[in-house]
Amino acid sequence: MTKLLRSWVESANSAETDFPLNNLPYGVFSVDGSEPKCGVAIGDKILDLASLETTGLLDFDGTLRTGSWNAFMALGKDQWSRFRSELTALLAEDSISQGGVEPHMVSMDQATLHFPFDLAEYTDFYAGRHHAQNVGTMFRGPENALPPNWLHIPIGYNGRASSVVLSGTKIKRPNGQLKGPNDEMPRFGPSARFDIELEMGAIVGQASNGPISVQEAFDNIFGYVLLNDWSARDIQAWEYQPLGPFQAKATATTISPWIVSAEALAPFRTTTPDRSKPLLPYLQEPAPMLYDISLEVGLTPEGGRETIIARTNYDEMYYSAAQQLAHHASSGCPMRIGDLLGSGTISGPNKENRGSLLEISWGGKEPMTLDSGEERSFLEDGDLVTLRGAAFGEGYRVGFGECVGKLLPADKV
């Protein structure tokens, strides 16, 4: 297990912070309505990189002065590494540069966070085995739970990039076409089965213009965020055959504000689970490319207190983001800087590991009881959902911050 790297930023040395020197996640922030710019989280501070770059202590061609990490991503993997190592040196406990760096620190509680990159396109996968097994069992029974292609392909679909929002954005319950199995005709009205999906999002940091290997895909991934794929199950049930989910997934997808770099997560690399069937060569992992990241979901009813409704781990995924990206590019599909890949819902083997209310309440048949005594099958108006995640080293955690969204009532129709 790797150890805490100590920083002269005292709050970064706590075992409780998401942002020790080992992490250095990438965000975009503003203070008092100023132009958004690039920053790195360290303890309870944000290091203003745009401001620091003017001192000459860092030089990345002005890419850090933009309100997005895309220009920096375009510099490539060698520069990503140089940046981390230079920044780690500047912030280390014994750094001789403390005096030069310290004036460029901002208190996190005074900053407003913004979407950290220019999102190109958003793809969502269905690559967690326990989730696919649970959902398949509900709809087709345990024998036919996994579709025939599932163990061969990281099944994915294109999502709607314009609907991806930053943590904290309020989510309005959607209206949509609904039809119960016994209804003669569909009707248009508010979704009554509005749900969450606990996922990780991988951010593509290098473009490709043709098929790439799993290793190349791994190298092209810049970092990771938490991702909540809000889902209207009743809209989905009626619309999704034959071409997949569309309006059921178009209301919103929320991401956490800090991009945790692949390099920061390197000590926590782990293999995907054993294969039930061998993968075709273009999908085989040459090395461990998944990560051991503990995840949890909290649900807080309006005016109430939070219940942790799920605990699971990213290492439950059957396919890594690298495998998903290699598959995505396999047809020649051009991939771009700023593409976001949702992992698919991350459930674990047990009931307490289920990453969606659909699974937790088993399609609404087994409502769960919150700590307050209230029951939940799906989300109620006013519910606040919080995703959290962290990888654990010796005496420290590499965390993601929170991915939060509150549900507002639907528009009247």
Added chain:
Amino acid sequence: MTKLLRSWVESANSAETDFPLNNLPYGVFSVDGSEPKCGVAIGDKILDLASLETTGLLDFDGTLRTGSWNAFMALGKDQWSRFRSELTALLAEDSISQGGVEPHMVSMDQATLHFPFDLAEYTDFYAGRHHAQNVGTMFRGPENALPPNWLHIPIGYNGRASSVVLSGTKIKRPNGQLKGPNDEMPRFGPSARFDIELEMGAIVGQASNGPISVQEAFDNIFGYVLLNDWSARDIQAWEYQPLGPFQAKATATTISPWIVSAEALAPFRTTTPDRSKPLLPYLQEPAPMLYDISLEVGLTPEGGRETIIARTNYDEMYYSAAQQLAHHASSGCPMRIGDLLGSGTISGPNKENRGSLLEISWGGKEPMTLDSGEERSFLEDGDLVTLRGAAFGEGYRVGFGECVGKLLPADKV
């Protein structure tokens, strides 16, 4: 029927040109490697709008000097109309401004055309009834051909914007996962059932951030292009359950280079076909919002001559682009300037009206014979596919130019 508007550009007065004064389609061009800029096609000429704007004969806030129509679209519908009426006056046979405008004309055959707008996201629909009926009959038999939701929802899925290319771009046959019904395991190799889909593309010219009515959706559509949704049927067959087509549609989608404005098409508005079941109010058309546009597909084998393999009409669509856009926004999904909506394959009632080889060859069971005597079930390497379309007035046509793509062999695997 409306009449030809005569122009002092003589070639624009021919019944054969796609680009009479009634059309004035919007493109982006360059000459001899210059910066791409906005232009309008008129006969065999392109009017250089960037250059014309410097004279003061047109003034649209510099939006025409960019290499994309997005900034102009953002000005809104009133400016779209003012632009057309001012340009129509400048180019009319009796215009007093001929001397001022003529120096800004470029010969079309000296220009290179570029992608005419900044593409935001690409959505493809499945909203042509004959196509859905044909495909459904092949896979499920005639009784169950249409999915239960089909007559209630314009079924759509998110496509991959990075794969949308301009007419003339060569298309490489994709590799992908393939598995025949009798194969034990899938394999990775070149698609053997690579196909086209004849579609129209609608370009969203105004953003929305919540549900909109069909009328608002109609008003937000800037114009139309021809669209060829290249499709790998064998990859699709294995991957598409349960979440829809993904890599089968990610190799490329080709559009024609000129955006024909909704205003130019206004004389050709027509209603969607009679409803088999009533639509929910949010999808009902308040006025005719489809267009009478004749369409054809030509297939030219390497070194051979062209066979017209399909003739159909955009008026065969069951749902208009306005209905598709209203549905797309119904969940609260934000729509943006530069979103592209593919109509879905436009087939007609008869065999000669089928807009895909899948239908023409009935899943490969009934290969067609080209004029050269060669047979085709799906595309062969070297095949050149050309889509053409035009609406017909009295003695003139409002055409789209050609949407062309040639198929190159797959990469070796």
